[in-house]
Amino acid sequence: MSSTSTVPSRVNGQAGPQNPALVVRGSDNLGELKVKKICCIGAGYVGGPTCAVIANKNPSIAVTVVDLNANRIAAWQSDNLPIYEPNLFETVTVPRDGIKGSREPNLFFTTDVDKAIADADIIFLSVNTPTKVAGQGAGLALDIGYLEAATRTIARCATSDKIIVEKSTVPCRTAESLRDILAANGKPGVRFDVLSNPEFLAEGTTISDLLYPDRILIGSLMDVHGQRAAAALASVYAAWVPRARIITMNLWSSELSKISANALLAQRISSINALSAVCEATGANVSEIAYAVGLDKRIGPHMLKSSVGFGGSCFKKDVLGLVYLSESLHLPEVAAYWKAVVDINEWQKDRFTRRVISSLYNTLMNKRIAVFGFAYKKNTGDTRESAAISVVNHLVAERAKSFVARRMRADCQINHAESNPANANHVHRQKPARSAKTKKNMHVAKTSRNPTLKHNLPSAVMVAAT
Numbered sequence: 402m403s404s405t406s407t408v409p410s411r412v413n414g415q416a417g418p419q420n421p422a423l424v425v426r427g428s429d430n431l432g433e434l435k436v437k438k439i440c441c442i443g444a445g446y447v448g449g450p451t452c453a454v455i456a457n458k459n460p461s462i463a464v465t466v467v468d469l470n471a472n473r474i475a476a477w478q479s480d481n482l483p484i485y486e487p488n489l490f491e492t493v494t495v496p497r498d499g500i501k502g503s504r505e506p507n508l509f510f511t512t513d514v515d516k517a518i519a520d521a522d523i524i525f526l527s528v529n530t531p532t533k534v535a536g537q538g539a540g541l542a543l544d545i546g547y548l549e550a551a552t553r554t555i556a557r558c559a560t561s562d563k564i565i566v567e568k569s570t571v572p573c574r575t576a577e578s579l580r581d582i583l584a585a586n587g588k589p590g591v592r593f594d595v596l597s598n599p600e601f602l603a604e605g606t607t608i609s610d611l612l613y614p615d616r617i618l619i620g621s622l623m624d625v626h627g628q629r630a631a632a633a634l635a636s637v638y639a640a641w642v643p644r645a646r647i648i649t650m651n652l653w654s655s656e657l658s659k660i661s662a663n664a665l666l667a668q669r670i671s672s673i674n675a676l677s678a679v680c681e682a683t684g685a686n687v688s689e690i691a692y693a694v695g696l697d698k699r700i701g702p703h704m705l706k707s708s709v710g711f712g713g714s715c716f717k718k719d720v721l722g723l724v725y726l727s728e729s730l731h732l733p734e735v736a737a738y739w740k741a742v743v744d745i746n747e748w749q750k751d752r753f754t755r756r757v758i759s760s761l762y763n764t765l766m767n768k769r770i771a772v773f774g775f776a777y778k779k780n781t782g783d784t785r786e787s788a789a790i791s792v793v794n795h796l797v798a799e800r801a802k803s804f805v806a807r808r809m810r811a812d813c814q815i816n817h818a819e820s821n822p823a824n825a826n827h828v829h830r831q832k833p834a835r836s837a838k839t840k841k842n843m844h845v846a847k848t849s850r851n852p853t854l855k856h857n858l859p860s861a862v863m864v865a866a867t
């Protein structure tokens with residue numbers, strides 16, 4: 402990161418140059434920061450695609466994505482990318498492989514974490530922050546253990562000033578802990594500025610969400626160093642995001658905005674699912690209700706589709722994180738309010754299987770049941786917290802023979818159990834425990850080999866019985 406003296410200018414969401422050069426103006430007397438190298442720690446659903454878009458739009462910046470999981474890195478280097486997303490392949494391969502005669506490669510995937518950190522001007526932290534499974538806050542709090550480990554690695558390897566960017570979803574005030582760790586463990590004379598830059602992409606629409614974001618949030622300390630670091634990060638996004646959509650705010654607001662957004666989105670799903678039960682009891686149609694209320698400008702049509710329940714790696718853990726934060730702040734009523742959002746979701750999944758059972762004469766023993774769709778939503782291979790897992794577990798507990806029809810794609814399979822070797826036990830513990838009997842009764846039909854199931858699999862779980 403080179404520094405030269407220029408006129409100061411703040412990036413604050415006001416209209417400004419649409420596509421400024423990467424040289425950005427910093428605060429008084431500190432000069433400009435010219436971003437040349439970015440490192441991203443964590444090559445998962447967020448780190449890989451986000452860096453592919455950043456590299457695509459900033460050909461003059463070298464972007465290196467690192468992970469401790471060698472299999473995942475090898476997959477990013479290959480034609481069988483470790484995740485499936487529409488348009489991901491071309492978004493990755495253009496900056497990764499370059500274009501003969503017109504574009505040099507500027508996107509790299511490696512397990513050499515230490516070197517990538519040492520070289521970088523900006524370091525994104527995109528590691529997993531799952532729900533804690535042991536100790537204080539187990540079952541509720543977000544586990545920032547991986548974030549802390551990555552931060553300690555940065556402190557050990559950094560020999561020049563770095564901007565550290567929280568991309569992972571974190572509890573409010575995490576940046577303070579990271580700053581403490583860096584201050585206590587970093588080399589003398591090396592400066593670290595910590596920014597919050599939460600990611601709002603949704604799996605299934607990752608690339609278009611990254612290309613056309615509703616907003617980019619950058620949280621920083623309000624001192625000159627914080628604002629200068631925020632301006633440097635803003636310049637990276639300004640290569641393709643209109644300045645008016647790049648919003649700076651204080652660190653804690655930015656961190657809490659992400660959890661708040663997920664809580665409000667999950668709350669809408671639980672609200673419409675709770676109403677679906679009332680509809681079933683009264684003869685009203687929940688789709689008609691959603692349509693009618695969604696036309697109200699104050700409510701809007703999005704996230705009002707009734708379903709078996711929300712899944713994915715984020716909603717449940719982030720709402721539970723908010724529950725834990727509220728409890729920690731001695732706000733039990735607030736905690737109970739948000740906990741109800743998760744409780745309704747679990748209830749909806751149970752309610753769905755109870756209805757299957759009662760419609761099949763209250764016994765599933767030896768009935769052959771096909772479950773169409775196993776990912777947690779359409780256009781992703783991600784099965785984390787999929788409602789289908791809970792449905793299949795219930796069906797098998799009733800001694801049904803369940804068949805999962807799943808669109809198997811060579812390019813969309815992340816094996817969560819074998820994630821980062823250092824995390825393998827942890828990741829595995831998050832998976833639903835399956836007994837030997839469950840495994841025996843559950844079969845996966847590879848739909849790519851079964852022409853009758855190949856096309857148009859529904860995203861939500863659908864169950865058929867014989």
Ligand SMILES: NC(=O)c1ccc[n+]([C@@H]2O[C@H](COP(=O)([O-])OP(=O)(O)OC[C@H]3O[C@@H](n4cnc5c(N)ncnc54)[C@H](O)[C@@H]3O)[C@@H](O)[C@H]2O)c1
Pocket residue numbers: 442443444445446447448467468469470473514527528529530547548550551568569570571600601602603604714715820821824
């Ligand atoms: N998946 C989403 O849709 C989504 C959307 C927005 C935000 N987020 C948040 O982004 C973060 C990452 O989510 P994800 O879905 O990409 O997770 P992920 O599990 O797919 O990827 C995380 C990666 O980090 C790696 N890792 C962990 N510790 C490491 C270390 N010390 N050094 C190097 N690599 C390390 C793991 O091996 C793993 O590959 C989470 O906080 C999540 O809540 C996720």
